[in-house]
Every structure is written in structure tokens, then in C-alpha cells.
Amino acid sequence: MTDIQGLLGDEADDLLAHTAHGIPKEDMVLPGPDFVERAVAVSDRSPRVLRNLQSLFDHGRLAGTGHLSILPVDQGIEHSAASAFAANPRYLDPGNVVELAVEGGCNAVASTLGVLGAVSRRYAHRIPFIVKLNHNELLTYPNHYDQVMFGDVEQCFDLGAAGVGATVYFGSEQSDRQLQEAREAFARAHQLGMFSVLWCYLRNPAFKKDGVDYSVSADLTGQANHLGVTIEADIVKQKQPENNGGYLALGFGRTDERLYDKLTTDHPIDLTRWQVANCYMGRVGLINSGGASAGKGDLAQAVRTAVINKRAGGTGLITGRKAFQRPTAEGIALLNAVQDVYLDDDVTVA
Structure with a gap:
């Protein structure tokens, strides 16, 4: 098993011993082997x-735990094929993408209609x-940031998908249209028997103020999650919070001081707990994103993100570039290290 404490380093005691008081775990709907039967x-x-x-929760190394480890590979569109795959061009082949998810013990692979349809x-x-249905492409000049549909739900059904995914850039000028398109896609997916996953990302330059990026604040990302579960997303994907007080700093919207002085602290587990709480207190699973690859520190960072997610009551991690932008054996080892956090009975809900 992975040396979780060693990888957490100086943060080990703080992250592994923290107790959340603002929203106690007893009030949450927590992951577990019976999650689908109990909560869905x-x-x-x-x-x-x-x-x-249930087939999603029953697959891979985390089968039967109620937790998820998902490999996402849509960065060839979202960031460009060069930026995504130059570090490891073999993953331009869809077969290698899916094989990494299989060999890495993942619950599922999330990718584009083209990638999954090809194999x-x-x-x-x-x-x-x-199947991730919509994307932001960066070949339009000058660049614009919008999520547009690259396929339809029937195509996902025909290629044998278990679920569909979509992104909404909450806060963007196009968010209303994206929300409506995602709602329609999820409703149709449910009619055909597929589950739905929503990437609930914030995107607006105004969310950055005085050198702080509030698009990763707990209060704003929590509200994005709350909008996502309202259109019946079965799983919400969200960046792990790095700060709080976006509403206060930006001076818009409505909030409540009790969120900042009673329900949360500045501890990352408490901030992530607020994200989970906005997913109907855990009735909809929260998976946090693994983020970009930064090199040697990726393993420790991935384990840290997983520990925070699990202890907050989250459902798992969706880890892409940290896994596929390195040699295959190292990518598998990183995915397995993340999974080891959820398999470790000593890492409990705070």
C-alpha cells in the first residue's frame, strides 16, 4: 500500500486528524458499499x-467501496492535442487511453465521443x-471560451456508454445556454438508462481579484455544485477549493456570514465539506479533479487531494494529466496510489 503519511509530509497530522464541526459527518449521506441502494x-x-x-461503483480496484477513481482524457480538445499529448504521444491512440484506465484499476474512463467510439x-x-458530450475548443481565433455539443445522447447509447458527461462554465455569458443543453442531455440520458456527470466549473475573468482566483472558492464552487444537482446530475465533478469568500470579495450575489464563521473554516477539509454539502449533503457524489501535471510532485499532490476529498465525505477523484503525461507504469502507479487512499480504512471521514 502507498505510504500516505509519508507523502503528506508535514501536513499529515493536520489532514488525517482533523475533525469537521461546522457540518458534522452524522448529517451527511456518506459513500459506502450500499450507496446506490441507500441514496439513489x-x-x-x-x-x-x-x-x-451500480456497474460504475462495482468496477476496478475500488469496487464495492462506494468510491470512484476515473480516468478523464478530453484534454486534446479542451487544451489542444499538442499540450495534452506531446509529453506522451502514445495516448493519441484511443486504445491506449482505455487500456490505461483498465490497467490502472479505474472505475471508468471518461473521454470524447470520438475516442470512445473508436474502440x-x-x-x-x-x-x-x-462520454463527454460538450467541449471548449481553442482553434477559433481569437480564442473564445464556450462549451458546445460535439455529439448527441443517442450516439453515446449506441456505442455502449454507461454514462454521459457535460461541462457548464458557471458565471460565463453562455452559462444559461450550456445549462439548458446539459439539462436536456441528462434528461434524455436518464430515459435511455445512462447516468450523468456534470463538470461544474466557474469561468469568468471577473472571478479573479487582487491576485486571488475565486473561481476555486468554496462558496462559489459550492453554489455551482448546487446548480448542477438541480438538473439531476448523478455525479458532480469540481475543482477542490483553495480559498473562500468569493461572494464577499467580488461583491455580488447573496450569501450568509454563517457560512464563513460557523459552517466552514480555512481548513481544506472543511472547505471541501461545503462542496459535498451542496450536492444534497452527499446524496449526489462529489469527485474532485486531479489538476494539471507539475512533474515530480504529482504523486504527493494527488494523494493529498484524495485524502481531503475522502475525509470531507467526497466520492472520489478524476485524475487525467497526472496519469497519462508520464510513462505508463508511472501513470498506473499514480492511479493506484490515489485508489489506496480510498482503500485505507485508517483514512476516515472527518
Whole structure:
């Protein structure tokens, strides 16, 4: 097993011994082997959605734990193929993308319609597919930032996907349209028996003020999550919070002082707990993103993110560039290290 304490270094005691008081764990709907039956089966989801969602939780090294480890590879569109794959060009081949998820013990692979469609007959029965339907492409000059549909839900169903995914850039000028498109896609996916995953990202230059990026503040990302679960996302993907007080600093919207002095502290577990709470107190699973690859520190950073997510009551991690932008054996080892956090009974909910 991974040396979690060693990788956490000086933060080990603070992260592993912290107790959350603002929103106690007893009030949360926590992950567990019976999560689908306990938290989702009482909803309006059809038996076919429940079956596909259960297959997601029953796959890979984390099968039966109620936690998720997902490999996402859509960065060839979202960031450009050169920036995503120059470090390891073999992942321009969709077969190698899915093989990394399989060998890495992931619950699922999330990628584009083209990537998963290219190898669906070989792999759709071996690992759950999540097709990411919309993307932000950066070939338009000058660049603009918008999520547009690259496929439809029926295509995802035909290639054997277990779920569909979409992004909404909350705070952007186009967010209303994106939200409506994602809502329509999720409703159709549920009709066909597929679950839904929403990338709830904040995107607006105004969210950066005085050198602080409030697009990763707990209060604003929490509200994005709350909007995401409102359109019946079954899983929410969100960046882990790095600060708080976005509403206060930017001077817009509505908030409550009790969020800052009673419900949260500046501890990363408490900030992430607020994200989980906005996912209907955990009835919808929160997976945090792994972020960009920074080199040698990736393993420790990935483990840290996983510890915070798990102890906050989150459902798992979605780790892409940190895994596929390095030699395959190292990528598998990093994915396994993240999974080891969720397999370690000593890492408990705070």
C-alpha cells in the first residue's frame, strides 16, 4: 500500500486528524458499499440508470467501496492535442487511453465521443464508458471560451456508454445556454438508462481579484455544485477549493456570514465539506479533479487531494494529466496510489 503519511509530509497530522464541526459527518449521506441502494434508489432514477450506476461503483480496484477513481482524457480538445499529448504521444491512440484506465484499476474512463467510439466494440464491455458530450475548443481565433455539443445522447447509447458527461462554465455569458443543453442531455440520458456527470466549473475573468482566483472558492464552487444537482446530475465533478469568500470579495450575489464563521473554516477539509454539502449533503457524489501535471510532485499532490476529498465525505477523484503525461507504469502507479487512499480504512471521514 502507498505510504500516505509519508507523502503528506508535514501536513499529515493536520489532514488525517482533523475533525469537521461546522457540518458534522452524522448529517451527511456518506459513500459506502450500499450507496446506490441507500441514496439513489429512492430517487426518480429508472432501474436501468441504477444498474449502470451500480456497474460504475462495482468496477476496478475500488469496487464495492462506494468510491470512484476515473480516468478523464478530453484534454486534446479542451487544451489542444499538442499540450495534452506531446509529453506522451502514445495516448493519441484511443486504445491506449482505455487500456490505461483498465490497467490502472479505474472505475471508468471518461473521454470524447470520438475516442470512445473508436474502440467501443473492443472495450465497452470491459470498463464503463462516460462520454463527454460538450467541449471548449481553442482553434477559433481569437480564442473564445464556450462549451458546445460535439455529439448527441443517442450516439453515446449506441456505442455502449454507461454514462454521459457535460461541462457548464458557471458565471460565463453562455452559462444559461450550456445549462439548458446539459439539462436536456441528462434528461434524455436518464430515459435511455445512462447516468450523468456534470463538470461544474466557474469561468469568468471577473472571478479573479487582487491576485486571488475565486473561481476555486468554496462558496462559489459550492453554489455551482448546487446548480448542477438541480438538473439531476448523478455525479458532480469540481475543482477542490483553495480559498473562500468569493461572494464577499467580488461583491455580488447573496450569501450568509454563517457560512464563513460557523459552517466552514480555512481548513481544506472543511472547505471541501461545503462542496459535498451542496450536492444534497452527499446524496449526489462529489469527485474532485486531479489538476494539471507539475512533474515530480504529482504523486504527493494527488494523494493529498484524495485524502481531503475522502475525509470531507467526497466520492472520489478524476485524475487525467497526472496519469497519462508520464510513462505508463508511472501513470498506473499514480492511479493506484490515489485508489489506496480510498482503500485505507485508517483514512476516515472527518
